[in-house]
Amino acid sequence: MKTINDIYKNILLMIYKHGDEITPRKMKCKELINQTIVLNPKDNIITLKGFETNMNYANEELKWYLSGSKRFDFSLLINKIWKKYSDDDITVNSAYGYYFFTQKTLLNYTQWNWVIDELKNDKDSRRCIININNITHKKHISKDIPCTINCQVMIRNNKLIWITNMRSNDIYFGFRNDIYCFTELQKKMAQELRIETGLYYHNVASLHLYESEYRKTKWLK
Secondary structure, eight states: OOOHHHHHHHHHHHHHHHOEEEOGGGOOEEEEEEEEEEEOTTOOOOOOTTSOOOHHHHHHHHHHHHHTOOBGGGSHHHHHHHGGGOSSSSBOTTOHHHHHHTSBOTTSOBHHHHHHHHHHHOTTOSOOEEEOSOGGGGSSOOSOOOSEEEEEEEEETTEEEEEEEESOEETTTHHHHHHHHHHHHHHHHHHHHTOEEEEEEEEEEEEEEEGGGHHHHHTOO
């Protein structure tokens, strides 16, 4: 399997050279439709020169998710990035950990615990989906509609496979953090189930590169 650096470099160049140009919300970008990226979850940090994963931020975002909080005042770093996306000046919708570890199902389970129990009861289950983008985000115009639709997990060959489905993903900023955080969550779930991690699948309806990053990508070889 190719390294994360090779995979990332290839997809950057593919978007830059072959992506269709669009202008959602008047922001110019190049886009590829319906892309699937397959990774080894143990190789989840991009070190490509000029495109490195910002580990200070990535680890802080992971801590935020694990806390289960929707509040952007979780830390100074989270506050700095996310405050402008809040509709109520307190919380944001893209605090993914809230949907994993805090929001309750009708049976008073968190989605994370429901999935763990389902896989313990049926290791071949295909029902294990954690929903993120949902109907509650469509009541009004929002500054923050979650980019991630859902995450699905399955056990195959006694390894935990993780599939993330996204409506939209910015290859330069969001992708690097999303890959890191979701694969770390995959590892956490595998540990709780006492099995190994399998492959990680990242499915994106709109994988895009904003105009501000065209120049950086142009010089990749």
